[in-house]
Amino acid sequence: MGILNINDIEAGMVLKDDIINFQGTLLLNAGATLAEKHLNALRAWGVTEANVVDVSPADLEEKNSDLVDEETKGRIERELAYLFQKTNTEDPLIAEIYRLVRKRRLRSLCNEKESG
């Protein structure tokens, strides 16, 4: 279980917690199995995250990361380390930006592989 970004949530996942919108209105109950229509509704409501059963953010990172070879991963890490050297990577915001940029680079490599 873990809090996942709305874009990483797939149909079939089960909610661990209730989802309420910014006005405090209950949108979906804990225990609900998510369908594609629910995800669209959540996005329309501006919900950015949800707590789901059985999947953690770390699992997802690994799934993407497995598709890319070690050498390329090392190259991405080195490029990012260079780029981030003057800022504090211990800071939670910077750590999150780092994670997202790395994820994007890995994903674009995976997409390239899949399409060509």
Next chain:
Amino acid sequence: MKKKADEITINKVIRRLKNMPSIPTVITKVSEILDDPRSCAADFGRVISGDQALTAKLLRLVNSAFYGFPGKIDTVSRAVTIIGFRPLRELVLGTSILNMFKGLGDNAPLGVQDFWKHSMVCGIASRVFGIYKREEVPERFFVAGLLHDIGRMALLESCPEQYNEVFAIVKEESCLVTEAETAVFGFTHAEVGKKLLLHWQLPSSLANAVGFHHDAERPGRSSSLADVIHVADIITHASSLGASGEQFIPPLNPHAWGRLGLKMSILEPAMEKIYEQFESIADFMLVEKQED
């Protein structure tokens, strides 16, 4: 690093910008219309329509993923009705300033296209954060982000030799460009940008945000505008879209992010919006090289 060229002051930098046109009259006219309670959407449309290139850009912008409206907005007065006077004035300001820089920076060691790409992404990012903060006119943030590094353009244009020295120091010492600027000029591009915007008689909130985008922690000088462009600039550098001349992500002031009061989880959808909007508006918003 020893300080050189100490005879150069910010005012001199700005005076030397002979090629820099003054702020377009269209902005003054638009502001007059805004200040006049009797004016209507059609008045605004009439002023803007005088400038066909501007009209075309504005309409493409309001019809892009930047807004994501389902229908087509085909006239400026219609855009006023849907988007509102103040946001449109900001867009006019941003678009006209981008145009003013046509032909500038040709002799710069920094690619002018990359520079504007960086500025554009920072503008988009600032506006996206403005929207998450539920700001009334998030387009203000777009303009502030767009102009945050304008002082660097001014420095490159008016003091190209000294600026080469800045890049030489950066290369030699692997330091931040801002540090090298301070060593060579005694001030940074942020301060030049602030003076330039004040010189153009743009709002002081905008000028201050640009002036403090690298040191948002100075007491009494923070504003949500400055905090937003500080964070947006860092995200823009991390995205590696375009280039500001700075090869490293500038240091973060954690208080700036804290003050914005945004959840960490908005970051991922925010970044996706930034990439998406950049792709949809970059091709027509970017300054083309001037053709002689």
